[in-house]
Every structure is written in structure tokens, then in C-alpha cells.
Amino acid sequence: ASDRRARDTATMVRSVIVGDHEMVDGGAKRSKPLSKSDLARVKAQLLEPKSARKIMDHLHTMSASSTDAGSANTGPIHAVCLDAMDKEIHEQHFVQLGSVATATTTALSDALSNVHLVSLLTAPDMGFGAPASSPGLLAGAVPSAEAIIDGLQQITPQLLAFGFATSKAILPDHKGVVVPTDRLSVLTYWWGFEVCMPPPTIEHLRAAASPGTTLLNLLTALSIVSPGVREVLPFVRYISQFVQTEWRMIEAADKGKGVVCCATWIMPAALVPRPWDFPDPP
Numbered sequence: 001a002s003d004r005r006a007r008d009t010a011t012m013v014r015s016v017i018v019g020d021h022e023m024v025d026g027g028a029k030r031s032k033p034l035s036k037s038d039l040a041r042v043k044a045q046l047l048e049p050k051s052a053r054k055i056m057d058h059l060h061t062m063s064a065s066s067t068d069a070g071s072a073n074t075g076p077i078h079a080v081c082l083d084a085m086d087k088e089i090h091e092q093h094f095v096q097l098g099s100v101a102t103a104t105t106t107a108l109s110d111a112l113s114n115v116h117l118v119s120l121l122t123a124p125d126m127g128f129g130a131p132a133s134s135p136g137l138l139a140g141a142v143p144s145a146e147a148i149i150d151g152l153q154q155i156t157p158q159l160l161a162f163g164f165a166t167s168k169a170i171l172p173d174h175k176g177v178v179v180p181t182d183r184l185s186v187l188t189y190w191w192g193f194e195v196c197m198p199p200p201t202i203e204h205l206r207a208a209a210s211p212g213t214t215l216l217n218l219l220t221a222l223s224i225v226s227p228g229v230r231e232v233l234p235f236v237r238y239i240s241q242f243v244q245t246e247w248r249m250i251e252a253a254d255k256g257k258g259v260v261c262c263a264t265w266i267m268p269a270a271l272v273p274r275p276w277d278f279p280d281p282p
Contacts, residue, residue: 005045006054010062012042013055016266017191018064046264052272056192056262064190076194078229079120079177080222081185086204089115094217101216101237108220115221117228120177120185179278181258184215186222186229192265193232195219195239198258198276202251205243212244238269249273 012034034042045051082089097103097111179185181198188194197205208214216236223233232239239261243250250273253259257276263269 002051003054006051007058009042009045009051010055010058012038013046013059013191013264013266014062014064016042017264043267046267046270049272052270053274056264056272059189059191059264062191075177076121076187076189078227078231079179079185079187080117080227080229081120081180081183082218082221083116083118085183086201086218089218089221090204090214093221094214097217099213099216100220101213112221112225115225117222117225119227120179120187178281181281184218184222186219186232188229188231192263192268193229193235194260194262195271196258196260196276196278197250199254199256202254202258205247206251210244211247212240215243216240235263235268239263239271242269242271246271246273 015034016039045055084092093111093115094100097107100108100111103111179187179196182200183198184201185196186193187196205211205214219232219236219239222228223230223236242261250259250261253273253275255275259273260276260278261271261273263271
């Protein structure tokens, strides 16, 4: 019963994020919108870690489109990591800066100027997260990092759903994606995102005076530096605050291989930590 309820809630989450459509007489007809009571129930279940974990397990296996049942296109839209281990990045770029939350724009720009990212996907992202003037079918689907920094922090489920979430044809091929086990990485999906913290990241955060501030710096780099996960940028403070306040919960979730914190776009601050469950790299 609880599994069926989680599956039904996952379907409602998809409806909120991307919208569901039914094909009627050869055309698309939007399904009946969710009621306020449905939305309240969804939020309540996402706030409870045990039920939220089950819901996200179902979201992991669901295609963005309700018409793509059984589709294999359930992998990440974006997946990135830094080109060096977290401790090295911290020592090389953030020791003098302190926290990105209090740094000047010039200081932050200087600190990130020599930071480089590695994409974990084997196919292009169709411009997702890039400015509208950039090449790619999804360019302009969400505001660029520059636009967000300038104050346009209006990422909404509708913006995130624009274009990429309605057809399996425009999702990148995520076969062969290997999540690194020696540094922080972030994966974004049509339904939400995952912050992947292997043992070296856990150790680096544990040794820091403030795990939240240290993570905030790394996440900012992963979001701003091209080709970063720009769609996560408005939420990096929420993620960092969660790690700071719920550090014991995160450590308790670690079974030796690290921790993955995930959340949905509709409630990005309601993160759920789980033991590392990615396959070992070849």
C-alpha cells in the first residue's frame, strides 16, 4: 500500500513539474490539474524522509512523459564534477576567498576564473541551462547563471519543464555515466537533482570548520563555471544549509561508500540523504 501511494505521488509530482497530457482525437489535451488538497498531500509526503525516499525511487524509474511508459530515458540531463578533488579545489581557489556568500563579485570571479569542470555525460545537453542565444534546442529553457546573479531568480517548474521534459527524443544518452568516487558531483534530472558525496567529500566536509560554507563554495563553482548545473544555482544555499544543520543525519546515512542527497524541483529544500547506491566504476 505504501509503495502504491508513493508511486501515485510520484505521478502527481511529474504532473506538477512537466504537466500531463492525454491524446484525444490526435491532439494533446491537458489532464485535470491537481487540487489544493492533492498538492498539500504531495508536499507533506516529500517533507517526510521515509516517504520522500520511496517517491524519489519511483521518479528515478519514470520518464518525463506519461506517454513514454517503459522508456529508458530516465537518466540525468546534466552531470558534472570538478576537475580535481574537493580538498585541492578548496586549497587552490577558496582558502583566500573565504565564503562565496560574503565575497565581492570581483573576488568570486577571480577565484573561479581557473576552475574547470568535467561533464559526466557522453552526449550534448541540447543547450539546457544556456542563454537563449546559444545553440541547442533547450537554450533559454532556464535562466543563465549570469541572469540569476543579476537578480532573475525566477526558476519555476514551468521553466524547468520547457521543452526538455516532453519528449524522450531530446534527452541525452546517459549510458556510460560514471559518478566519481573521489570528489563531489551533481546530477540533474527532469524531476530534481542529486548531490553526490563520496567518502573523500565526506571527510573534507567533516574536517571543515563549517561543512555548509565549504559545500556552498564547491556547489557555486559547479553551478556557475561552464558547463555547470546552472539550474541548481538558486538552491545552493538551501542545500548547504541542509548539510550544515543535518550533518549528523548525513553521516548516519553513510554506509561506507558515501551519501547522495536528492530533492525534487517543487521542493528543492526538502533534501533526502541516502547511502551511496551507484555502481562501482569499471
